[in-house]
Amino acid sequence: MTTFAVIGAGAWGTALASTLAGNGPVTLWAREAEVIDTINEARENRLFLPGITLPAGIAATANLADLATCDMALIVVPAQHLRGVLASAAIPPATPLVLCAKGIEAGSLKLMVEVARDLVANPLAVLSGPSFAAEVARGLPCAITLACADAATGAALVAAMARPQFRLYQSDDVVGAEIGGAVKNVLAIACGVVEGAGLGLNARAAMIARGFAEMTRFGVARGARAETLAGLSGLGDLVLTCSSENSRNFRLGVGLGQGRPLADLLAGPAVAEGAATAPVLVEAASAAGVEMPIAAAVAALLAGAPVRDTISALLARPLKAE
Known part of the structure; x- marks a missing residue:
């Protein structure tokens, strides 16, 4: 029986812990005392995943030392906090780490695997794909990518984590899985802006298609395979998060499109990684010589550019072949 550590008790970390508890005991690390208390006493994460009853096999803790004996660890913290958490976690170097954050580190422009490699010698994998936390926690079907450069390690992780309703597809394209997850969050904000501004479904479909083209250009420039970006961790996750207000990034975009203040939209415990x-993506794309006008428009909106002016600038770009 595999023992699991999950570092990060937000909605996604809690959902993963709930799923993995069917395969073995889970130690779930959280910062917030109220989260630990409600999980251990009421079997519910009332702050981040309310209304979902959690299995008895999950034990929440604030002590990172409690994770040291687990067979594998999932790191489910926001991308910009990964470096600090890994520096403190002190997980034994033989323990595989599965990175579940979706983003690019500010300043270094590094993907999550590159950040982790700066700090640890553990075997590394990336988990990414279309997966709303509440649906996973309720046991609804989900298919997701587990990317690991070492095939044997990847196969062992897939075997340990898979459930009948939680289907894992193994890949060795770690860069592709990472870039799909990071870029789709930004594009989900763009699609939310289209919704919030009342621009219609035609505009949203165009945004998804042209956004996918940007994702592919950037991914290939960074060493990803185009077929990975056309799979679950790229196009699959893009379609999901660009189509539902269950996506925090999409909801953020809706609010921006409606003209609501960014500070109000970012308030609350949940994190919209795309913000x-x-x-960071725009900076990384520029460094790679890749044009990403939709991503640049989202960055401009987040910096305070007017919605109508930003949309008009996108529509006024020179006509070109597809």
Whole structure:
């Protein structure tokens, strides 16, 4: 029986813990005392995943030392906090780490695997794909990518984590899985803006298609395979998060499109990763010589540019072949 550590008790970390508890005991690390108390005493994460009853096999803790004996660890913290958490976690170097954050580190422009490699020697994998936390926690079907450069390690992780309703597809394209997850959050904000501004379904479909083209250009420039970006961790996740207000990034975009203040939209415990990723992505794309006008428009909106002017600037771009 595999023992699991999950670092990060937000909605996604809690949902993963709930799923993995069917395969073995889970130690779930959280910062918030109220989260730990409600999980251990009421079997519910009332702050981040209310209304979902959690299995008895989950034990929440604030002590990172409690994770040291687990067979594998999932790191489910916001991308910009990954470096700090890994520096403190002190997980034994033989323990595989599955990185579940979706983003690019500000300043370094590094993907999550690159950040982790700066700090640890553990075997690394990336989990990414279309997966709303509440649906996973309720046991609804989900298919997702587990990317690992080492095939044997990847196969072992897939075998340990898979459930009948939680289907894992193994890949060795770690860069592709990472870039799909990071870029789709930014594009989900763009699609939310289209919704919030009342621009219609035709405009949203165009945004998804042209956004996918941007994702592919950037991914290939960074060493990803185009077929990975056309799979679950790229196009699959893009379609999901650009189509539903269950996506925090989409909801953020809706609010921006309606003209609501950014500070109000970012308030609350949940994190919309695309807000931090957008300006970093634009910087990384520029460094790679890749044009990403939609990502640049999102970054501009987050910096305070008027919605109508930003949309008009996108529509006024020179006509070109597809």
